[in-house]
Amino acid sequence: MAVEINEKKEDAVLSCSDLLKQYPIKKGLFHKVVGQKNIVDGVSLELERGKTLAIVGESGCGKTVLLRVLLGIENKTDGTICFNGKSLDKMSAQEKHVMQSKIQMIFQDTLGSLHPRMSIRESLEEPLILNGIQDPKEREKIILNVLEQVGLAPMFLERYPHQLSGGQRQRVVIARCLVVTPEIIFADEPISALDVSLQAQVINMLMDLQEEYHLSMLLVAHDLAVVRQIADKIMIMYFGKIVEYAPSKEIYKNAQHPYTKVLLKAAPSISKGLEDAGFDIALKPGDLPDPANPPKGCPFCTRCIYADERCMNEKPEQTMVSENHMVMCFKAGEV
Ligand SMILES: Nc1ncnc2c1ncn2[C@@H]1O[C@H](COP(=O)(O)OP(=O)(O)OP(=O)(O)O)[C@@H](O)[C@H]1O
Ligand code: SF4
Numbered sequence: 066m067a068v069e070i071n072e073k074k075e076d077a078v079l080s081c082s083d084l085l086k087q088y089p090i091k092k093g094l095f096h097k098v099v100g101q102k103n104i105v106d107g108v109s110l111e112l113e114r115g116k117t118l119a120i121v122g123e124s125g126c127g128k129t130v131l132l133r134v135l136l137g138i139e140n141k142t143d144g145t146i147c148f149n150g151k152s153l154d155k156m157s158a159q160e161k162h163v164m165q166s167k168i169q170m171i172f173q174d175t176l177g178s179l180h181p182r183m184s185i186r187e188s189l190e191e192p193l194i195l196n197g198i199q200d201p202k203e204r205e206k207i208i209l210n211v212l213e214q215v216g217l218a219p220m221f222l223e224r225y226p227h228q229l230s231g232g233q234r235q236r237v238v239i240a241r242c243l244v245v246t247p248e249i250i251f252a253d254e255p256i257s258a259l260d261v262s263l264q265a266q267v268i269n270m271l272m273d274l275q276e277e278y279h280l281s282m283l284l285v286a287h288d289l290a291v292v293r294q295i296a297d298k299i300m301i302m303y304f305g306k307i308v309e310y311a312p313s314k315e316i317y318k319n320a321q322h323p324y325t326k327v328l329l330k331a332a333p334s335i336s337k338g339l340e341d342a343g344f345d346i347a348l349k350p351g352d353l354p355d356p357a358n359p360p361k362g363c364p365f366c367t368r369c370i371y372a373d374e375r376c377m378n379e380k381p382e383q384t385m386v387s388e389n390h391m392v393m394c395f396k397a398g399e400v
């Protein structure tokens with residue numbers, strides 16, 4: 066069982082508890098199912114209304130699968146998901162549809178997110194039509210308003226996705242999410258395809274829009290530098306598990322898990338001075354473990370420079386090191 070983070074449940078617009086997503090392990094010529102691999106493994110989280118929760122972890126750790134399961138695009142294997150306090154398992158098909166319409170997803174791949182043969186106007190109109198807004202004048206008013214919010218001129222409406230820059234396309238993708246006034250935005254690495262100068266602009270824009278629309282945001286990233294400005298809370302994900310969870314400031318000032326420290330060190334803009342402060346952390350060579358053959362002990366033991374006999378053989382529990390700060394490591398506070 067996951068440790069409950071000490072927060073007011075009624076503030077959570079979306080939450081999950083002990084979420085498990087398994088995929089089958091297939092072998093041989095006939096792809097016989099020989100077992101199950103855990104891709105999202107016991108994740109519990111609460112997204113507070115109007116706040117941003119960032120999920121940070123390296124490629125392949127399960128971030129996108131987690132978002133897809135939370136959105137209901139993929140079925141969970143176990144655990145509970147609640148939207149505005151109601152369990153997904155108890156929702157009718159109609160209620161699930163309403164829930165999904167309140168959650169919009171921004172993907173990393175902006176070209177793939179927009180239909181190449183639809184003009185920007187058509188791309189922005191489509192979700193409004195699907196949402197039953199019949200009056201073309203009303204649609205135009207909403208589109209022009211949102212376009213202004215994301216900093217694009219009306220002349221872009223007649224263009225096609227390939228006629229826009231990466232930054233402009235990402236603004237259109239964000240505008241497409243906003244036209245239907247969502248409650249929650251899932252942003253899956255929304256800026257990783259953009260160059261550095263545009264990244265800051267898009268993050269600033271997301272922050273402004275969040276305030277304006279009172280959005281709750283689940284933001285996925287590889288890199289702790291990216292989420293520093295915008296996240297209220299940060300979850301560090303490794304091999305399908307949340308290994309550290311704390312308010313953003315706490316993560317940057319008082320990270321406890323060796324993996325979080327590696328991520329901090331890997332973000333040059335925020336790790337300045339860490340070396341001087343005796344910050345000594347590295348990663349053993351190697352990749353994420355194979356989910357079909359997980360380590361017996363701590364999920365990070367194959368790469369952790371502090372791993373000892375116990376780490377290799379026992380799984381650490383999630384432990385609260387202070388009121389809102391959870392760490393999953395035997396040596397939290399020591400390393
Ligand atoms: N449908 C599927 N069947 C089997 N395995 C899958 C499936 N979808 C994803 N996986 C595996 O789940 C793991 C996590 O994938 P996921 O896409 O969530 O990673 P990620 O953290 O989003 O990585 P990235 O940062 O590169 O986007 C990967 O090992 C992937 O191969
Ligand atoms: S439990 Fe051991 S292997 Fe795992 S992160 Fe902590 S020190 Fe490293």
Ligand SMILES: [Mg+2]
Nearest residue numbers: 128129130253
């Ligand atoms: Mg992903």
